[in-house]
Amino acid sequence: MSKVYASAATALTDVPNGATLMLGGFGLCGIPENCIAALVQMGVSGLTCISNNAGVDDFGIGLLLRQRQVKKMISSYVGENAEFERQLLSGELDVELIPQGTLATRCMMAGYGIPAFFTPAGVGTEVAEGKETRNFVSNGVSKAYLMELAFEADFALVKAWKGDAAGNLVYRATARNFNPLMAMAGKITIAEVEELVPVGALDANEIHTPGIYVHRIFEGKAYEKRIEQRTTSKV
Amino acid sequence: MSKVYASAATALTDVPNGATLMLGGFGLCGIPENCIAALVQMGVSGLTCISNNAGVDDFGIGLLLRQRQVKKMISSYVGENAEFERQLLSGELDVELIPQGTLATRCMMAGYGIPAFFTPAGVGTEVAEGKETRNFVSNGVSKAYLMELAFEADFALVKAWKGDAAGNLVYRATARNFNPLMAMAGKITIAEVEELVPVGALDANEIHTPGIYVHRIFEGKAYEKRIEQRTTSKV
Amino acid sequence: MLSKDQMAQTIARELRDGMYVNLGIGIPTLVANYIPGGMQVVLQSENGLLGMGPFPQPGHEDADLINAGKQTITTVAGSSFFDSATSFGMIRSGKVDLTVLGAMEVADNGDIANWKIPGKMVKGMGGAMDLVASAKNIIVVMQHVNKAGQSKLLPACTLPITGKACVKKVVTEFGVFSITAQGFLLEEIAPGVSVETVQNATLGRLSISPTLSQLHL
Amino acid sequence: MLSKDQMAQTIARELRDGMYVNLGIGIPTLVANYIPGGMQVVLQSENGLLGMGPFPQPGHEDADLINAGKQTITTVAGSSFFDSATSFGMIRSGKVDLTVLGAMEVADNGDIANWKIPGKMVKGMGGAMDLVASAKNIIVVMQHVNKAGQSKLLPACTLPITGKACVKKVVTEFGVFSITAQGFLLEEIAPGVSVETVQNATLGRLSISPTLSQLHL
Numbered sequence: 001m002s003k004v005y006a007s008a009a010t011a012l013t014d015v016p017n018g019a020t021l022m023l024g025g026f027g028l029c030g031i032p033e034n035c036i037a038a039l040v041q042m043g044v045s046g047l048t049c050i051s052n053n054a055g056v057d058d059f060g061i062g063l064l065l066r067q068r069q070v071k072k073m074i075s076s077y078v079g080e081n082a083e084f085e086r087q088l089l090s091g092e093l094d095v096e097l098i099p100q101g102t103l104a105t106r107c108m109m110a111g112y113g114i115p116a117f118f119t120p121a122g123v124g125t126e127v128a129e130g131k132e133t134r135n136f137v138s139n140g141v142s143k144a145y146l147m148e149l150a151f152e153a154d155f156a157l158v159k160a161w162k163g164d165a166a167g168n169l170v171y172r173a174t175a176r177n178f179n180p181l182m183a184m185a186g187k188i189t190i191a192e193v194e195e196l197v198p199v200g201a202l203d204a205n206e207i208h209t210p211g212i213y214v215h216r217i218f219e220g221k222a223y224e225k226r227i228e229q230r231t232t233s234k235v
Numbered sequence: 236m237s238k239v240y241a242s243a244a245t246a247l248t249d250v251p252n253g254a255t256l257m258l259g260g261f262g263l264c265g266i267p268e269n270c271i272a273a274l275v276q277m278g279v280s281g282l283t284c285i286s287n288n289a290g291v292d293d294f295g296i297g298l299l300l301r302q303r304q305v306k307k308m309i310s311s312y313v314g315e316n317a318e319f320e321r322q323l324l325s326g327e328l329d330v331e332l333i334p335q336g337t338l339a340t341r342c343m344m345a346g347y348g349i350p351a352f353f354t355p356a357g358v359g360t361e362v363a364e365g366k367e368t369r370n371f372v373s374n375g376v377s378k379a380y381l382m383e384l385a386f387e388a389d390f391a392l393v394k395a396w397k398g399d400a401a402g403n404l405v406y407r408a409t410a411r412n413f414n415p416l417m418a419m420a421g422k423i424t425i426a427e428v429e430e431l432v433p434v435g436a437l438d439a440n441e442i443h444t445p446g447i448y449v450h451r452i453f454e455g456k457a458y459e460k461r462i463e464q465r466t467t468s469k470v
Numbered sequence: 471m472l473s474k475d476q477m478a479q480t481i482a483r484e485l486r487d488g489m490y491v492n493l494g495i496g497i498p499t500l501v502a503n504y505i506p507g508g509m510q511v512v513l514q515s516e517n518g519l520l521g522m523g524p525f526p527q528p529g530h531e532d533a534d535l536i537n538a539g540k541q542t543i544t545t546v547a548g549s550s551f552f553d554s555a556t557s558f559g560m561i562r563s564g565k566v567d568l569t570v571l572g573a574m575e576v577a578d579n580g581d582i583a584n585w586k587i588p589g590k591m592v593k594g595m596g597g598a599m600d601l602v603a604s605a606k607n608i609i610v611v612m613q614h615v616n617k618a619g620q621s622k623l624l625p626a627c628t629l630p631i632t633g634k635a636c637v638k639k640v641v642t643e644f645g646v647f648s649i650t651a652q653g654f655l656l657e658e659i660a661p662g663v664s665v666e667t668v669q670n671a672t673l674g675r676l677s678i679s680p681t682l683s684q685l686h687l
Numbered sequence: 688m689l690s691k692d693q694m695a696q697t698i699a700r701e702l703r704d705g706m707y708v709n710l711g712i713g714i715p716t717l718v719a720n721y722i723p724g725g726m727q728v729v730l731q732s733e734n735g736l737l738g739m740g741p742f743p744q745p746g747h748e749d750a751d752l753i754n755a756g757k758q759t760i761t762t763v764a765g766s767s768f769f770d771s772a773t774s775f776g777m778i779r780s781g782k783v784d785l786t787v788l789g790a791m792e793v794a795d796n797g798d799i800a801n802w803k804i805p806g807k808m809v810k811g812m813g814g815a816m817d818l819v820a821s822a823k824n825i826i827v828v829m830q831h832v833n834k835a836g837q838s839k840l841l842p843a844c845t846l847p848i849t850g851k852a853c854v855k856k857v858v859t860e861f862g863v864f865s866i867t868a869q870g871f872l873l874e875e876i877a878p879g880v881s882v883e884t885v886q887n888a889t890l891g892r893l894s895i896s897p898t899l900s901q902l903h904l
Contacts (some may be wrong), residue, residue, distance in 0.1 A: 001488035001510060011423075026734045026771070027757040029750065052771070079810035088809055096811070100733065101775025101817030105347070106653045108772040110339070112555070113562025113604060115354040115371035115380060119779065120820035124851035126803075127816060136350035139387060146348060152374060161751075166512075166521075166548030172440060173768055174735045175751040180770045184563070187374075200547035205407060206441045208770075210520050210550040212490050212512070225750035231758040233742040236705035236727060261517045261554070262540040287554070289598065314593035315540075323592060330592070335516065336558025343555040347772070348779025348821060354558035354562065355703050359634035361586075362599060386674030396534075401729075401765030402736070408551055409518050410534040415553045419780070435764035442767040443553075447707050447729070447782045460533035466541040468525040 008038035022182040024158040029176030034220035035157040072137040076100035109150035111184020118145035156186025163193035167214030192220040243273035257417040258286040265410030269455035270392040275429040311335035344385035346419020353380035391421025398428035402449030494571030521549025523601035569605035578653030578674030583629035602633030621673040711788030738766025786822035795870030795891030800846035819850030831859035
């Protein structure tokens with residue numbers, strides 16, 4: 001039973017309309033470019049996307065927004081995207097904003113089989129509305145926390161640097177971000193990698209995502225890896 | 236402000252009687268041998284030890300038990316230790332047995348600043364006594380979970396393979412086990428490493444415990460790394 | 471009657487290509503010897519390893535590389551190491567397809583007891599409570615009766631339980647039993663064992679499958 | 688009046704050897720330029736990096752290496768990468784010693800608002816809610832009044848808040864304010880600024896420290 005697929009198109013073929021997807025990446029860093037391109041190509045619609053950001057107008061999840069494929073975004077920060085803002089204000093798009101640490105942890109908890117946990121982020125704010133607030137004593141100090149639930153996602157689409165046919169993944173630098181968390185969390189996890197290496201080539205000590213979490217893997221093509229804010233030091 | 240200490244004796248000098256300690260390791264694999272030896276040498280007593288196991292009669296935490304330095308053990312499995320059993324049955328030693336995954340996760344949650352979480356382990360058993368049981372729906376199925384709390388520990392004593400002066404740690408093979416979880420969880424975390432390498436020698440992608448968690452680090456000496464069950468294949 | 475190896479071999483028939491499997495200490499460990507050739511089955515060791523291999527050759531033992539029974543082991547290509555929280559995370563989230571473990575008692579509702587004998591044994595539950603609370607498919611392999619000759623397949627556990635209504639199947643030297651709403655269902659019987667022998671050795675509710683067959687290995 | 692750089696420089700006086708610091712986008716980022724020589728201060732970027740260095744030399748930008756403001760950056764020796772859950776885990780568990788961030792409004796009880804303008808701006812809170820709910824020491828650096836000339840130091844936030852009673856100190860172009868049970872306490876005043884100017888620009892409860900000093904950089 002091979003996990004290896006030839007392309008994004010073959011790996012994503014059963015993603016239906018209305019699916020809930022997790023998409024890795026922070027800004028445009030470490031996003032599953034090939035998977036997004038395949039979703040655009042497929043034209044699948046009514047998607048709920050859990051992703052820290054919503055891309056920019058012409059790249060990343062912005063490409064899905066432009067095609068009106070997204071019904072709902074669950075994110076922590078959705079600036080940098082004029083089309084997003086237009087759809088949101090016009091009511092075409094539903095958006096749920098979540099503190100970034102809560103978003104990351106709700107993915108992780110799905111992977112850990114922990115249905116609920118307590119976090120201080122958002123206590124006393126809009127984010128707390130409708131949620132259980134409860135005090136716990138930590139280091140002798142009582143403090144209020146919100147109960148948050150693990151996410152559920154039909155598919156997690158993640159991007160890694162290297163991977164193997166066993167599904168093991170290694171990320172590079174800050175392109176790691178949400179990818180390993182979402183990889184743990186998808187009912188079906190699809191990983192695209194810059195380089196598919198032979199099984200045994202990755203050091204077992206250095207694997208970020210053990211293969212058990214990854215159901216499908218393919219070597220991506222033609223990565224653009226666009227830089228959102230190119231900043232440099234004065235020479 | 237250097238994190239580097241010359242020895243276990245200097246790194247552990249302020250561990251007081253009655254302290255709550257986390258000690259890494261699974262069986263005798265990946266245990267902080269030098270730290271344990273220093274605790275024996277110091278004669279500090281009344282300790283509460285959070286550790287998956289309690290060592291064997293003459294090695295690991297067994298050395299502390301033999302000296303009657305331990306008031307309470309919090310573990311998942313404490314076989315292989317006759318002195319332990321004697322002290323427990325005679326009432327000299329208090330023991331709290333916790334499912335292994337819950338033990339690991341209660342350490343991790345301390346490191347994540349999450350005071351409480353829900354796990355299915357122990358529902359309907361003795362472990363559930365006095366704890367909140369609550370149902371959550373996951374993938375359409377309602378299931379019962381126990382609420383468990385993050386641990387608090389004054390000191391975490393962990394053992395890594397390599398480390399640097401910034402406190403970054405890398406573990407080897409299954410000697411990783413509880414070490415990175417406890418490293419995150421101690422109010423003061425003391426790491427002993429087989430090899431203290433120059434800052435910059437560890438690849439930033441491959442660090443298991445980021446230095447922020449480690450307050451003190453030293454290069455351990457004379458590791459015995461005893462094997463508990465030497466099993467081999469027929470040649 | 472089945473030997474321990476035959477009990478392991480019986481369980482090995484449950485294996486499917488691509489499965490991730492956690493094998494407990496004792497007879498469950500023997501299941502690894504009967505993975506069908508050409509089938510990819512990945513063994514998880516809950517102390518932090520996916521891709522456990524056989525015991526090392528003498529002289530190649532590595533103190534840093536052990537299984538959950540603290541035995542020296544090896545890894546196969548494609549293995550990965552991780553911490554204990556991640557390990558139980560993959561168990562809890564249902565990524566481990568099959569768990570095989572021993573037991574002191576199994577009740578006819580699927581309750582299992584295997585961690586404590588009050589006043590006698592205080593070793594602890596290790597990872598068993600996490601495993602039985604989370605695994606998708608739990609098979610118990612054990613002797614049908616204890617050393618005192620008493621049935622271990624009971625109407626209710628007499629020892630403190632490890633998990634409630636979680637066991638799906640029991641394999642003993644007498645055969646293969648599913649746990650159903652009507653209690654133990656004898657589905658396959660070991661060669662040389664009579665239904666009466668099974669009935670006499672089983673205290674829990676027992677029914678005999680209308681399609682009862684003799685176990686072939 | 689302080690320039691943006693002087694505001695950053697003012698905050699840099701809070702730095703201590705061995706500190707782990709998270710700097711928000713905008714003026715907070717400038718604090719990195721004023722870490723005293725010989726002092727070891729490790730910068731955390733909540734997208735998954737400890738040990739952030741300066742911007743790269745032109746031509747050395749790496750798309751895989753950005754900060755929380757999505758800017759290309761570099762790392763220093765001893766840095767480490769990790770996932771976003773670990774990153775906010777270290778924030779929540781109090782391992783980050785100091786958080787510096789901007790704000791739209793600060794209330795005299797320490798409430799902060801910096802993530803939403805209803806009907807106008809819907810960018811989201813990013814990591815700000817996690818940071819303000821968890822950091823041990825939170826300093827806000829911002830202009831004293833908004834573009835419309837209205838005070839940003841208020842009796843209560845008018846915008847949806849990011850966190851409750853969490854800000855410990857505010858630095859504006861007019862000086863340094865502690866948050867106390869009596870509201871804003873002016874502790875240091877910028878050169879060329881009068882107490883009356885501060886009073887006129889502050890809507891929240893304001894008291895003047897009996898030991899008020901002029902800010903020296």
